[in-house]
Amino acid sequence: MNIISDSVLFENLVQLIPAGIFWKDKDRRFLGANQMFLDYYGLKSVEDIIGKNDEEMGWHIDPDPFRNIELKILSTGESVRDVPGECIVKGNLRKIKASKCPIYSNGEIVGLVGYFMDITAEIAERDRLAVLCQTDDLTGLLNRRAFSNIVLEYEKQYKEKNTDFALFMIDIDSFKSINDSYGHEYGNLVLKSTAKNLTMASADNSIAFRYGGDEFIVIHQLYSSSDIESLEKRIYRYIDSPLNIDGNNISIKASIGHAIYSETLSIDTLLELSDNRMYDVKKLHHRV
Numbered sequence: 001m002n003i004i005s006d007s008v009l010f011e012n013l014v015q016l017i018p019a020g021i022f023w024k025d026k027d028r029r030f031l032g033a034n035q036m037f038l039d040y041y042g043l044k045s046v047e048d049i050i051g052k053n054d055e056e057m058g059w060h061i062d063p064d065p066f067r068n069i070e071l072k073i074l075s076t077g078e079s080v081r082d083v084p085g086e087c088i089v090k091g092n093l094r095k096i097k098a099s100k101c102p103i104y105s106n107g108e109i110v111g112l113v114g115y116f117m118d119i120t121a122e123i124a125e126r127d128r129l130a131v132l133c134q135t136d137d138l139t140g141l142l143n144r145r146a147f148s149n150i151v152l153e154y155e156k157q158y159k160e161k162n163t164d165f166a167l168f169m170i171d172i173d174s175f176k177s178i179n180d181s182y183g184h185e186y187g188n189l190v191l192k193s194t195a196k197n198l199t200m201a202s203a204d205n206s207i208a209f210r211y212g213g214d215e216f217i218v219i220h221q222l223y224s225s226s227d228i229e230s231l232e233k234r235i236y237r238y239i240d241s242p243l244n245i246d247g248n249n250i251s252i253k254a255s256i257g258h259a260i261y262s263e264t265l266s267i268d269t270l271l272e273l274s275d276n277r278m279y280d281v282k283k284l285h286h287r288v
Contacts, residue, residue, distance in 0.1 A: 019115040023103065026111055028053045028070050040118070042090050059087045070100065073112050077102045084119075095120045136210040138188055139195035147209045147217060151267055154219060164262045166228050168218040169274040170198070170235065173253040173285055175214040182248065189245045194252060201238035206231065222260070232256055255282035 014021045020037035024030055030049040038046060041059070055063045069080055079101035086093055100114030134146035142150070157163045172178075172194060179187040191214065198216055202208045206220040220231055239254045257278025264270045 017115070019117050021113070021115045022049075023113040024053075024070070024111050026074055026109065028067070028074070028112075031111065040089065059089075061086065061088065061093075070112060073100055073102050074109055077104075077109055094118055095123050136195075139192055139210050141195050141199070141208055141210040141216070143209065144211055147211065147219075150207060151219060154221065155261065155267060157221070158261055164222045164260060166220050166222055166231075166258050166260050167270050167274050168220070168232065168235065168256055168258045169211075169271070169278040170216040170218065170239070170254050170256050171278055171282060172214040172239075173255055173282065178250070182250075186245065186248070190243075190250070190252060193243055193245060194239060194254075197238040197241075198235065201231075201235045203234075228258060228260075232258060253285065255279070255285055257281055 014034040015036075017034070018036065020034065020040050022030060022033040022037050029051050030053070033046055033049060038044075038048075041057075043049065049057065054060060054066050060066055066085060069083060072078060073080065079099075081099045082097045083099070084095065084097050086095055088094075095118070096116045097119050098114055098116040100112050102109045103111040103113050134142055134149070136143040151167075154165045158165065172190070175187065175190070178190055191210075194214075194216070195208070195210060198208045198218065202218055202220075206218050209217040209219075211217045218231070218235065220227060222228070235256060236254070239252055242249060242251050244250075255278050257274045257276065257280065259270050259273035259277065261267075261270055264273055
């Protein structure tokens with residue numbers, strides 16, 4: 001019976017595993033790596049890295065997190081798994097996750113071994129899906145789900161720094177009549193146009209959302225008591241303007257109601273109060 005030595009088994013095993021595997025001495029200098037590691041970094045031979053550390057290879061914009069983790073492993077014997085990081089590969093910045101553990105010999109730590117996997121595409125897809133699930137398909141504005149997350153950040157700022165904010169609820173007047181007169185496709189064009197105008201009105205210091213149907217929301221962090229009136233006037237000016245949509249001249253009007261977080265100290269009540277005030281304005285518009 002043929003006997004397979006541990007060294008032969010190890011050499012074949014590190015080539016089989018679909019990850020970039022490497023091992024280092026107690027000074028964090030490379031002792032070896034598998035072929036996938038070499039191919040990933042575009043290295044011709046393992047001799048290109050032996051005796052060098054990460055800093056000398058210039059793979060990281062900030063090498064400190066990598067160095068600190070490895071020093072901790074070598075001093076405490078603690079292992080790490082799936083630690084995210086970034087590295088420079090063939091002129092591109094790539095995202096990886098790495099796992100590392102100490103190498104023991106006669107009860108003493110003599111080095112470390114680790115492996116990494118490239119997760120750039122995985123993160124890009126995750127980010128793409130995150131954007132899609134928080135973006136309104138029709139208008140491109142942030143949607144109700146995004147609002148639910150972002151408004152919590154504003155609430156956190158109020159609780160931690162007493163920074164107040166206002167919520168504007170905006171509803172297009174007689175939108176049902178627009179759909180009935182011109183059709184739903186035309187109504188969608190009106191919503192897109194309104195979203196575009198609302199984005200311009202919000203400028204750089206407010207966030208606009210399509211909350212649902214023909215309802216929109218703008219959140220604005222308050223720096224001055226005059227902010228509310230000036231922003232409301234700005235929103236009206238951008239939305240209440242004659243438009244030529246698909247060859248038809250139409251005047252879009254909107255009703256706006258606002259509430260301040262410090263009035264309510266509750267997001268649900270903030271929404272309810274601004275919504276009620278918006279409908280009070282809408283009733284006035286119908287009387288005119």
